[in-house]
Structures are given as C-alpha cells and as structure tokens.
Amino acid sequence: MSPHKLRHTYGTNLMEQSGDIHLxxxxxxxxxxxxxxxxxxxxxxxxxxxxxxxxERRTNYEKD
Structure with missing residues (x-):
C-alpha cells in the first residue's frame, strides 16, 4: 500500500459519499x-x- 493509493482511495470514497467536488x-x-x-x-x-x-436480468430469468 503506497501513500498515493491511500490518497486516491480516500478521494474516491469522499467523492462517492459526499458528491461534493469542492470538499x-x-x-x-x-x-x-x-x-x-x-x-x-x-x-x-x-x-x-x-x-x-x-x-436484475438474472432475477427476472429465474422467476420465469
């Protein structure tokens, strides 16, 4: 695990959770x-x- 990977993971998770690009x-x-x-x-x-x-397709297929 590199510092870059940790930073990228944090940034990705923050963006997914908040959706706030300015934050x-x-x-x-x-x-x-x-x-x-x-x-x-x-x-x-x-x-x-x-x-x-x-x-969803698999679920619908199994119902038929």
Whole structure:
C-alpha cells in the first residue's frame, strides 16, 4: 500500500459519499476541478450499473 493509493482511495470514497467536488478539492489540496473530477470514476460507475442490470436480468430469468 503506497501513500498515493491511500490518497486516491480516500478521494474516491469522499467523492462517492459526499458528491461534493469542492470538499474534495479542499481536502486534497487541488486547485483545479478537472484534477478533482478524476476521483469521480465514470468507468467504475459504468461497471456498477452493468453489474446491477445483470443481477436484475438474472432475477427476472429465474422467476420465469
């Protein structure tokens, strides 16, 4: 576990929990919203949505 990984995990979790990019910027010392926006991981969100849809499809399939 590196300091960078800990910082990134903290930033990602803070963004997921609060959704407040300005809070994230303050906590991590960023001056650019572009840099802070990297912690809102769209790839991760897409993966979570896809997994949820697959789970729903499987549940519906099992009911039939």
């Amino acid at each position: 994230l910027m303050t906590q991590l010392g960023h001056t650019s919203t572009t840099t802070a926006a990297l912690y809102k991981n769209p790839v991760h969100e897409k993966a979570k949505k896809a997994a949820k849809k697959l789970g």
